[in-house]
Amino acid sequence: IGDSYGKKDRADRATSEQVLDPRTRMILFKMINRGDIFEIHGCISTGKEANVYHAVTELESHRAIKVYKTSILVFKDRDRYVSGEYRFRHGYSRKNPRKMVKVWAEKEMRNLKRLYAAGIPCPEPLVLRLHVLVMGFLGDGKGWAYPRLKDAVVPEQEYTQLYFNLLKYIRQIEYNILYNASKLYIIDVSQSVEHDHPRSFEFLRMDINNVSDYFSKKGVQTISERKIFEFVISAEGGTAVEEIEETLKKIKELPAIYDHEDEEYLRKAYIPQNLEQVIDVERDVEKVKRGEQNQLIYRDLIVERNNSSTSEDDSSEEDQSGEYLESESEDEETK
């Protein structure tokens, strides 16, 4: 008994200052009991979405513990990012902040694992329990966290190298493709977003851009990025493998193989994600009437949306309302 008292005390000391809710404290106690951590020290950072604490293990290794906040105000803000993803619409109740932060923490854990596995310098992901994430501590032996780049004193001559390292990391993240015997394999897709994520087109555009850059550097006569973009999102041309191959063949045979105008167009284009985002509907309708729909980058989207997504759009109103404020409040967590 004496022992567990001592453990409780150690967690209490650190948490009482930041007024953590009982559930979070219980998670921390259990982590101490399991030996994930031994002692929780001060708070490294109090953010809008999370607090980060410094902790040590019994063997004096340093740890960072990120505790996501379940308070309702923070939450509304975050919902904007997550709720666009279709799977989250049914995956958890958006009325339940505790479930939402759990999903958020899981997402961070997954991302960290990816980065870590890819050999990109980042904290080692260690333990995840609901909305509490334990990771390796990035700091000195005395428990001081490394400064953020914007606050750090960086020797002038290091900047160029840092820049190129960063570019390298970005590229490493992008390329999760394996090659063997004339075949490419796609791996590590846990982070891919659903097609109706608000930024899915932007991500797609970036992916296409990376792929084009890579293969054109290897001497491939790449197809214009705009055509690839349209090929990917188009509702026409069917989805069976043979149909897709047929469509691709047609695209390949199109005269302008590398069309710089198309390239510029796609890179600069504002791509609406749904019809509400189209800035000037009437102007665009006129274009279609004049047979100029080829100028509309989202023309295939119109077809797609009309066919497929009438029943699921029950959530758009909720998204904007301040609904959480009324929902059965998880009061002990919001204080």
Ligand code: ADP
């Ligand atoms: P948020 O920005 O959502 O509050 P972060 O994950 O960016 O949360 O963490 C906030 C701050 O805590 C960081 O800017 C950094 O100073 C510190 N921090 C976070 N994780 C670690 C870590 N693993 N090691 C050392 N310091 C960390």
Ligand code: MG
């Ligand atoms: Mg941050």
